[in-house]
Amino acid sequence: MKKLWGGRFTKSAEEWVDEFGASISFDHQLVNEDIDGSIAHAEMLSKCGILTEAEGELIKKGLLNLKEKAGKSELPFSVKLEDIHLNLESLLTGEIGAAGGKLHTARSRNDQVATDMHLYLRTQTEAIIELIIEMQKELVEKAEAHVETIMPGYTHLQRAQPISFGHHLMAYFWMLERDKQRYEESLKRVNVSPLGAGALAGTTFPIDRHYSAELLGFDAIYENSLDAVSDRDFILEFLSTSSILMMHLSRLSEEIIFWASQEFKFIELDDAFSTGSSIMPQKKNPDMAELVRGKTGRVYGNLIGLLTVLKGLPLAYNKDMQEDKEGMFDTVTTVTGSLKIFAGMMKTLKVNTEVMEKAVKNDFSNATELADYLADKGLPFREAHEVVGKLVLACVEKGCFLADLPLEKFKEATELFEEDIYSALDPYTAVKRRNSAGGTGFEQVQKAIDKAKLLWK
Numbered sequence: 001m002k003k004l005w006g007g008r009f010t011k012s013a014e015e016w017v018d019e020f021g022a023s024i025s026f027d028h029q030l031v032n033e034d035i036d037g038s039i040a041h042a043e044m045l046s047k048c049g050i051l052t053e054a055e056g057e058l059i060k061k062g063l064l065n066l067k068e069k070a071g072k073s074e075l076p077f078s079v080k081l082e083d084i085h086l087n088l089e090s091l092l093t094g095e096i097g098a099a100g101g102k103l104h105t106a107r108s109r110n111d112q113v114a115t116d117m118h119l120y121l122r123t124q125t126e127a128i129i130e131l132i133i134e135m136q137k138e139l140v141e142k143a144e145a146h147v148e149t150i151m152p153g154y155t156h157l158q159r160a161q162p163i164s165f166g167h168h169l170m171a172y173f174w175m176l177e178r179d180k181q182r183y184e185e186s187l188k189r190v191n192v193s194p195l196g197a198g199a200l201a202g203t204t205f206p207i208d209r210h211y212s213a214e215l216l217g218f219d220a221i222y223e224n225s226l227d228a229v230s231d232r233d234f235i236l237e238f239l240s241t242s243s244i245l246m247m248h249l250s251r252l253s254e255e256i257i258f259w260a261s262q263e264f265k266f267i268e269l270d271d272a273f274s275t276g277s278s279i280m281p282q283k284k285n286p287d288m289a290e291l292v293r294g295k296t297g298r299v300y301g302n303l304i305g306l307l308t309v310l311k312g313l314p315l316a317y318n319k320d321m322q323e324d325k326e327g328m329f330d331t332v333t334t335v336t337g338s339l340k341i342f343a344g345m346m347k348t349l350k351v352n353t354e355v356m357e358k359a360v361k362n363d364f365s366n367a368t369e370l371a372d373y374l375a376d377k378g379l380p381f382r383e384a385h386e387v388v389g390k391l392v393l394a395c396v397e398k399g400c401f402l403a404d405l406p407l408e409k410f411k412e413a414t415e416l417f418e419e420d421i422y423s424a425l426d427p428y429t430a431v432k433r434r435n436s437a438g439g440t441g442f443e444q445v446q447k448a449i450d451k452a453k454l455l456w457k
Contacts, residue, residue, distance in 0.1 A: 021319075022079045024087055026326050031075070033119040034084050035067045037112060037195060038092075040215040042103055044196075050106060050205050055099050062096035063088075084116070085109045106207050108199035110229040110317040115195040117328070119216065121238055122190050124332045125183050131339040132180045132245075133456065136173050138346040140452050143169040147445045150431050151266065151356040152365050161368050162360040162427040165351065167440040170448050172252050177455070179245040186241060189234045193218035197228035200316035230316040232306065232324050239303035242331050246296040249338050253293040256345070260286045265355045270348035273341065288345060292338045299334055302327030360427040364392050366402060369430045370421070377416040387413050 039060055046056025066088060069075050081087045086109070093100030143166035153163035193213035196203065202225045209221045222228030259266035275287040309323045360366075367388050374384035391413055395401055403425045410417035423429055435441035438448070 019079055021082065023083045023322050023325065024077050024079055024081065026329060027084045027113075027116075028077055028087075029329055030084050030113075030116040030120055030325075031070045031088070032067065033116040033123075034088055034112070035063050035070070036119060037115045037216065038088070038103055039063050040212045041107055041195060043215055044208055044212040045102075045105060045205075047211060048206055048208055050207070051102060055102060058096050058099050059092070059103050062092050062100060065095060066091055083109070083113075085112050106198070106203040106205040107196060108229070110199050111194045111197040114197075114229055114231070115193065115216070117235065117325070118190055118192065118194065118218070121234060121328070122187065122217075124336075125187055125190060125238065128242075128332075128335055128339070129180055129183050131336060131343070132176050132183070135339050135343045135346065136176050136180075136452070137456070138343050139169050139173045139176070140449055142346055142349065142351075143167075143173070143445070144449050146351055146353070147442050147449070148428075149351060149353045149356060150360055150427050152359050152363060153440070159359075159363045159365045162365050162431050163440040164431055164442060164445050165353075165356060166449070167445045170445065170452070172248065173448075173452055175248040176245075177452075179241065179248060182241040182244065183238075186234070186237045188219075189237060191217070191219045192234075193221045194228035194231070195221075197222060197225040200226050200229055226316045230313070230321075232310055232321065235324055235328050236303070236306055236310070239299070239306060239327065239331055242335050243296075243299050243303050245335060246292075246299045246338065249342060250293045250296040252342070253289040256289045256349075257286050257293070260284075260289075265352055266359075267352060268350040269345065270350070272348065273345045288341050292341060295334050295338060299331050302331050357427070361403075362401065364395070364402065366425045366427055366430055367392055369424050369433075370402060373421060373424045374414065374416055379414065379416060 042051065042056050042059040042063070045051040046053055051059070066075065075087075075091060077084075077087045078090075081090055089100065089104060092103065145166075146169070147164055147166040149165040150162050151165045151168065152159040153161045153168070193209065193216060195212050195216070196207050196209035213219075213221045222231070256267065256269070258264055260269050269284070269286055269289075271284075273286075273288040274284045276283055276285065305327050306324055309320050313320055370388045370391070371381060371384040374387060375381045379387070391402060391405065391410070394409070395405065403422060407417065407419060407421070410421055431440055432442055435443055438444065
């Protein structure tokens with residue numbers, strides 16, 4: 001098969017070399033974007049008189065026929081034609097004749113592929129934003145059902161203070177909100193058109209780049225033709241934002257894995273998001289959460305991979321930049337799948353409220369309440385901290401908890417203790433009283449939930 005760029009060459013590459021250099025095995029995913037960009041380019045060429053109206057209509061009709069076939073997976077792609085662009089140009093010429101060869105007037109594969117990826121990432125970013133919202137809604141619904149469900153809060157994976165389970169879930173809501181905002185902000189850089197920049201220097205044809213950008217729904221055009229074809233910042237930004245999102249999902253995965261264990265028993269995952277063991281019949285493994293946690297690494301790798309590819313490249317286009325696509329496609333697949341899994345996992349999650357409540361009654365997570373109690377009575381907090389620390393040590397040595405101590409033991413530590421100390425030590429009361437803005441108090445948690453719901457209106 002003759003190369004569409006082969007006029008200067010006298011020798012063909014061996015088959016394995018063609019396969020090494022080709023990208024059609026993965027960039028076929030850009031088929032719709034490539035056709036849409038070509039339709040806009042043809043309409044622009046026709047408007048500017050570079051193509052006749054009849055040629056423009058013929059090319060557009062041929063491209064629409066190819067798009068219909070693509071939707072039915074009926075397009076034959078060849079490694080010999082290297083990429084999606086040359087494959088579609090060849091198919092178009094086969095569809096409509098020599099007029100198909102005029103489509104490439106005033107553009108290069110360099111601005112063509114960049115346009116495709118801008119269109120692709122715009123669509124995928126908007127879809128990911130919607131998936132984030134769906135997961136946020138599941139978190140809010142679960143949090144609202146458990147505003148007054150108390151559980152141990154942890155620092156250093158050691159029990160720290162009792163908190164609302166709803167409050168804990170809402171922490172992830174706000175993480176996802178920042179992720180959503182990052183994706184939304186990135187659309188400003190994604191929605192810019194490189195079409196018409198040519199190989200690197202623009203073109204001598206009297207094209208209208210603003211018109212083709214408008215047809216494709218872009219907000220602006222690249223102001224520099226070199227930058228237009230060499231910029232991959234928008235992909236790096238997508239990969240970076242996706243890495244942060246996956247880090248958040250991985251942290252929640254880790255907690256779900258802990259909570260679902262026999263040691264915690266705080267939650268039970270639905271069977272649809274768990275698997276069994278091939279040898280141990282009692283097992284119910286949190287495999288979906290583990291997979292999300294594991295897949296986070298591949299998204300990080302895609303970001304580092306592209307950063308490494310780009311770090312030493314001179315302007316403008318270099319073949320190295322073919323390596324920008326597989327990591328992007330993989331990240332879209334990974335993020336999309338992870339968000340869908342999590343939305344379903346959160347929706348079906350069963351919360352063992354009694355186990356959580358029992359956990360906060362059999363630990364020292366109420367010790368801070370005791371220190372706050374004394375500080376409220378006028379004792380400097382550092383002194384209160386020492387008094388309570390000694391009481392905790394006494395309990396540890398005796399094998400009991402603070403609420404088990406008799407009042408006289410408290411008074412031996414300081415006369416500031418009164419009968420109401422037992423109310424202050426109650427975990428439910430401790431959580432309810434933490435009513436500072438953004439705190440775990442039930443009133444504050446409900447306010448946060450109400451505020452979150454307003455974001456969708």
